[in-house]
Amino acid sequence: xxxxxxRLASGxxxxxxxxxxRRGGSTPGEDRDxxxxxxxxxxxxxxxxxxxxxxxxxxxxxxERSDVVIVGGGVLGLxxxxxxxxxxxxxxxxxxxxxERDHTYSQASTALSIGGIRQQFSLPENIQLxxxxxxxxxxxxxxxxxxxxxxxxxxxxxxGYLLLASEKGAATMESNVKVQRQEGAKVCLMSPxxxxxxxxxxxxxxxxxxxxxxxxxxxxxxxCLLQGLRRKVQSMGVLxxxxxxxxxxxxxxxxxxxxxxxxxxxxxxxxxxKMDHSMEYQxxxxxxxxxxxxxxxxxxxxxxxIGKGPPGTLQGTRLPVEPRKRYVYLWHCPQGPGLEAPLxxxxxxAYFRREGLGNNYLGGLSPIEEEEPNPGNLEVDYDFxxxxxxxxxxxxxxxxETLKVRSAWAGxxxxxxxxxxxxxxxxxxxxxxxxxxGFSGHGLQQxxxxxxxVAEMVLEGHFQTIDLSPFLFSRFYxxxxxxxxxxx
Amino acid sequence: xxxxxxxLRLVAAIWSTRGIHGRGGAATPEGSxxxxxxxxxxxxxxxxxxxxxxxxxxxxxxxxxxxxxxxFTHMVEQYGPYIVxxxxxxxxxxxxxxxxxxxxxxxxRGRFALEFSKFQEVxxxxxxxxxCAINYEGLDNLLLLRNLQSLSLRHCxxxxxxxxxxxxxxxxxxxxxxxxxxxxxxxRGLACLHHLPNLRKLxxxxxxAVSNPGLTQILMEEMLPNCEIxxxxxxxxxxxxxxxxxxDKASPVHV
Numbered sequence: 001x002x003x004x005x006x007r008l009a010s011g012x013x014x015x016x017x018x019x020x021x022r023r024g025g026s027t028p029g030e031d032r033d034x035x036x037x038x039x040x041x042x043x044x045x046x047x048x049x050x051x052x053x054x055x056x057x058x059x060x061x062x063x064e065r066s067d068v069v070i071v072g073g074g075v076l077g078l079x080x081x082x083x084x085x086x087x088x089x090x091x092x093x094x095x096x097x098x099x100e101r102d103h104t105y106s107q108a109s110t111a112l113s114i115g116g117i118r119q120q121f122s123l124p125e126n127i128q129l130x131x132x133x134x135x136x137x138x139x140x141x142x143x144x145x146x147x148x149x150x151x152x153x154x155x156x157x158x159x160g161y162l163l164l165a166s167e168k169g170a171a172t173m174e175s176n177v178k179v180q181r182q183e184g185a186k187v188c189l190m191s192p193x194x195x196x197x198x199x200x201x202x203x204x205x206x207x208x209x210x211x212x213x214x215x216x217x218x219x220x221x222x223x224c225l226l227q228g229l230r231r232k233v234q235s236m237g238v239l240x241x242x243x244x245x246x247x248x249x250x251x252x253x254x255x256x257x258x259x260x261x262x263x264x265x266x267x268x269x270x271x272x273x274k275m276d277h278s279m280e281y282q283x284x285x286x287x288x289x290x291x292x293x294x295x296x297x298x299x300x301x302x303x304x305x306i307g308k309g310p311p312g313t314l315q316g317t318r319l320p321v322e323p324r325k326r327y328v329y330l331w332h333c334p335q336g337p338g339l340e341a342p343l344x345x346x347x348x349x350a351y352f353r354r355e356g357l358g359n360n361y362l363g364g365l366s367p368i369e370e371e372e373p374n375p376g377n378l379e380v381d382y383d384f385x386x387x388x389x390x391x392x393x394x395x396x397x398x399x400x401e402t403l404k405v406r407s408a409w410a411g412x413x414x415x416x417x418x419x420x421x422x423x424x425x426x427x428x429x430x431x432x433x434x435x436x437x438g439f440s441g442h443g444l445q446q447x448x449x450x451x452x453x454v455a456e457m458v459l460e461g462h463f464q465t466i467d468l469s470p471f472l473f474s475r476f477y478x479x480x481x482x483x484x485x486x487x488x
Numbered sequence: 489x490x491x492x493x494x495x496l497r498l499v500a501a502i503w504s505t506r507g508i509h510g511r512g513g514a515a516t517p518e519g520s521x522x523x524x525x526x527x528x529x530x531x532x533x534x535x536x537x538x539x540x541x542x543x544x545x546x547x548x549x550x551x552x553x554x555x556x557x558x559x560f561t562h563m564v565e566q567y568g569p570y571i572v573x574x575x576x577x578x579x580x581x582x583x584x585x586x587x588x589x590x591x592x593x594x595x596x597r598g599r600f601a602l603e604f605s606k607f608q609e610v611x612x613x614x615x616x617x618x619x620c621a622i623n624y625e626g627l628d629n630l631l632l633l634r635n636l637q638s639l640s641l642r643h644c645x646x647x648x649x650x651x652x653x654x655x656x657x658x659x660x661x662x663x664x665x666x667x668x669x670x671x672x673x674x675x676r677g678l679a680c681l682h683h684l685p686n687l688r689k690l691x692x693x694x695x696x697a698v699s700n701p702g703l704t705q706i707l708m709e710e711m712l713p714n715c716e717i718x719x720x721x722x723x724x725x726x727x728x729x730x731x732x733x734x735x736d737k738a739s740p741v742h743v
Contacts, residue, residue: 138624138650142550147542148529153697157676158653214683215653218676339675339707340682357675357703 062241062273065285066097068458069271070292071245071300073100075110075222075444076436077292078229079451082144085236087455096238097284099273103242107378109294110226110444112411114328114353114362116219116343117445118161119185120211122176122485123421126442127183128466129449134216136448137225144232152228156220160213162199162342163486164396169347170209176486177211186215201337202344203398212342219343219353222444246281247272248289248304250430264315266430268304288458290434295323295375295412297423297437304430314429317477321423321438323375324415328364329385333403336361345488348392352400360406365389366413366441366488378410413441419481424450424471425457434458435473441487553646556580557626568608569632576629582617586610614638614664621646627654638664642691645670649677656683666691668719673697675704682711692719 068084070077081096088094105111117137119130136143141151165173173189180187189211192204234240249270255263268289274281293300298321301307307318336359343353352363365388367373373381385405394400416423416438423435436454439446449466456464463469470482531538556579560572574584574592583593587610612633622630623646636658641647647670655662662684667673674697681687690712698704701720708717 145543145546145550147532147539147546155674155676156649158649158680159676160653214656218653339679339711357700357707 060242060275061280061282062097062099062243062284063095063239064282065095066239067095067286068097068288068290069245069284069286070096070098070290071271072291072293072297072437073098073103073230073240074105074108074292074294075226075229075447076294076439076450077290078226078233079447080290080292080436080454081233081238081451082229082236083451083455084458085233085238087452087459089459092237097241097286098233098238099241099243099245099271101242101244101276105226107295107412109412109414110222112328112409113222113444114219114364115222115444116161116353116488118213118217118343119180119183120161120163120176120187120213120217120486121442122172122179123470123482124179124183125466125468125470126421126446126484127180127185129446129468130442131184131216132449132452132466133445133447137220138216140225140228144228146232146235149231152224154220154224154228156218158215158218159340160215160217160342162213162344163211164207164345164347165209165211166206166347167208172485173209173211185213187211187213199337199341201341201397201399203396205395206347217342225444241273243273243275243282245271245300245303246274249283250304264429266305267432268430288432288434290436290454290458291319292436294437294443295321295414297321297414297435301427301433301435304427304433306427306430306433314477317473319423319435319438319473320418320476321414321416323412325373325375325378325410326364326366326413326441327373327380327384327389327408327410328362329389329405329408330355330360330362331403331405332358332360333400334359335399335402337397337399344396346392346396349488350389350392350396351488352393352397361400361403363389363393365392375412378412380408380410382408414438414443415440418476419483420487421482421484422446422450422471423473424453424468425473427473428477440484553621553623554625556621557623557629559625560629561632564632567604569634570610570612571604571608573629573633574607574612576626577615577617577620580617580620580622580626582615582620584612584616585614587613591616611635614640616640617644618642620644622651623647624650624654627651631655631657634658635661637661640664640666641670642666643669646672648672649674649680652677653680655681659684660686662687664689667695668692669694671696675699675707678704678708679711681708684712685714687712687715690715690717690719692717695719 070081077098077100081098084094084096102108117130117134119127119134121127121130137154137156140154144152163173177187177189189209190198191209192207195202195207195210196204248268249272250266250268252264252266255265257263269285271284271286271289272281273284289304291297291300298319301319301321307316309315337354339354341354343351345351348365350363350365352361354360355362367384367388373384382405385408390400414437420440422439422443423437425434427433427435434454434457436450437443439450443450450468453463453466453468456462475482528538528542532542560576563572570586574586577584578592578594581594583591585591586607589610612635614637615630615633617630618640619642622641622644631654634657639658639662647667649672652673663686665681665684665687668691673695678692678698681690690708692698692705692708695701705717705720
């Protein structure tokens, strides 16, 4: 009886309220839905299993502790996260947090890359990394398979790279190709006559030798790889946070080496992650930090105190990675090279490749040291194309004398000023910071291999599949350059 | 697994028409997407055991394909490359034709096994691997057949662009190639066929992953001038405007 009265009363009250709001002009349905969802949210937060946040919503903040914090959510950071979760010995053993400052990836080198993959390097380690990555990309739908998600289409174009050499570079090219063949890359050398037969649109003046990759070389869509890795890594339980790392809090311990020298070893135990457009930050307790911040790895390393010390000592050796701006131009040439055109790299450093079926071409050139553009912004300089890129390309491919530039964009190389090769592995003094950065334009094609190497270093303590010990940080202090000669 | 899954889908449809938050049967676009989710997906999202089982079955399927494509190259010293390659194709369910002999198919394998010693030096002329589960690793075995003249990979579900980039060792002898109906081949893989200058007949019809079949046909014909390319007609994919009768303004209008 009482219940029936209450129900009637509430019913009448609802009707009364509805009538009054209708007179007010606003639609009652929307108001009621909004209030209902708010009440639902409050009830859900009280129920067990949900975080108890009575005062304010903290769902945008990262968790308070995480085993591994990966600074940088580009292809290298996600690759490290993937291999860490794949190689852990028990499901759910390691908690990984990926901190990415820009979730739109508007300045990330990965998204702005032209997506090439080649085995034509001079260092054996680079060749092995690239072969491993080609294997990974070929079987990407087995590695990154998520139940119920559609398979990934990387749009891989297996046409290979064609590198041209003049008289004075021919001997180096031959020895490089020998090293590449030893490591298992399928590269063939061509004389100018063979080159002219195969690709009649090339002008072979000045070319003494050409090396052509037959298998596992080409270009693909880096955005697809990034999204595929992100999706798989989220399904494996890795947490993502959009924020910027502003501070590392570390503890130090003073120890003596065997020769009696004093050494200060630091260990990062907290990472401060600051949210976008606010002063709010979350201190995340962590056991390991992986620096995969690409072009900004140098800045992140400085936050950890790497490089703060008298120059010439290990404390004073900074991470020599800085952002360098590179332009990519897209042009249309109606009589240009046909469907079989590989990614051609001239002796001058100018390169181009075909894009799609419609006679559009992408290309660019890495400027010399003295003419490096200012990396402060990503504005494109079209005069650079007119003065520096177009002349060598038009000389090499006469059809390019008539072309029309459609658009262009700029992106960053995470340039290692020391020897243009990546830095992988732990820092000798800040013992729990691992690097995976500084790949100077070939990071995308080596990302799966490097991710696996860093994961093995973290989990096992040494490299297992590919030995990347020449890529450790200590080479900057010891002055041992491992120069990569073929940089595009 | 097919029959149980369809009945489960019916169950899911009944569930979602009732509406999850009691908002009634209003036809919203979100509502139709929820109807598409099967019971199995619903359980997968909520129970680790179901998710793990589904991942396990997926991995097992992939393992089966790998098993079929395991390498036979260790047998080459004993039997010669032609027999090993032929055995691989017959194992997959394809057909093989030795030089100056008839086609040998999988059901005639018993006869083949008894007479294999006489085929040791005879090269394989043609291979019909239609519908076989050959993938990139399996091509290791196929590429042992150096003097192959005709290769048919129609409706092979695992042949993709990477596999086409591997066909260049057959450049000196391959004259006929058929890729009709392969779901993973796109124009990027077809561009690799420029390594095969002796190709005379190429069939690229019915390739769903090729974005523009007509334009691809034209570009392929430019790339391989001596080859007859069957497949798309150049007008495929063009939007044909409805033909308009030319208006004759000079003639008087008849009422």
